Amino acid sequence: MDLLQRLDSRRSTPARQLREPGPTPQQLDRLLTAAIRVPDHGKLAPWRLLTIAGDTRAVLGEKLAQIHQRKEPGIADALLVKDRERFTFAPLIVAVIARIDDHHPKVPAQEQLLSAGCVAHNLLLGAQALGFGAQWLTGWAAYDADAAVLFGLGADERIIGFVHIGTPRETAPERNRPELAHIVGELRL
Ligand SMILES: Cc1cc2nc3c(=O)[nH]c(=O)nc-3n(C[C@H](O)[C@H](O)[C@H](O)COP(=O)(O)O)c2cc1C
Structure with a gap:
């Protein structure tokens, strides 16, 4: 399959549908090497990756549920079940962490963030090229200060x-994709 065919065929597989096997250590190394080959203004490498696999996934879910319950004491059990389960379906989760220098003299924060977004997108494409399914999710844990401590974020x-x-x-x-005619225009001056 050539690159354009790969782009045309990219689609997410819902995380709940993902199971073993995940990438072997060699495949993971290959995948991560390709994923970090992204546009990067200023060569800042404003990102890093954290792999989450094995028993850590369930432990993480439990700890997130505890944080959630502490913050929302009356929270519905179903939501806590979701917290516990969220990381247990796919054998591998790669957390993409953006490291943003808000005061960089040349490279605006937005560009650093977008470079990290490219890493995440490359992971989707690379995973699919290796024959796996993948999905990019966030959820409350991506934005929570206590969860950030759990993930060791600076x-x-x-x-x-x-x-x-x-x-x-x-x-x-x-799924339906946007039609080009609706989102493409030509600048005429
Ligand atoms: C930054 C970002 C965060 C996302 N977070 C979620 C999420 O938390 N839950 C979700 O259902 N989809 C989320 N998505 C959307 C899925 O990754 C995916 O794009 C969607 O299921 C559509 O499938 P497709 O990739 O085949 O178009 C997110 C996408 C992006 C770019």
Whole structure:
């Protein structure tokens, strides 16, 4: 499959549909190496990656549920179940962490953030090229200060996404895509 075909066929597989097997250590190394080859104004490498696998996934879910319950004492059980389960479906989750220098003299924060977004997107494409399914999710934990401590984030760091990667239980259905005619224009001056 050539690159354009890969782009045309990219689609997310809902994380709940992902199961073992996940990438082998060699595949993971290959995937991460390709994923960080992104546009990066100023060569700042304003991102880092955290892999979440094995028993850590359930432990993470439990700790997130505890944070959630502490913050919202009356929270519905179903939401806590979701917290506990969220990271247990896919065998591998890669947290993409943007490290933003808000006061960089040349590179605006937006550009640093977008570079991290490219890493996440490359992970989706790379995972699919290796025969896996993947989905980029955030959820409250990506934005929560207590969860940030759990993930060991520095003050200048934020999670821009959790990329869940695994073997799809079934083929994800295609969804409608925006029509070019609706989103493309030509600048005429
Ligand atoms: C930054 C970002 C965060 C996202 N977070 C979520 C999320 O928390 N939950 C969700 O259902 N989809 C989320 N999505 C959307 C999915 O990743 C995915 O794009 C969507 O399921 C549509 O599938 P597609 O990738 O095949 O178009 C997010 C997408 C982006 C770019």
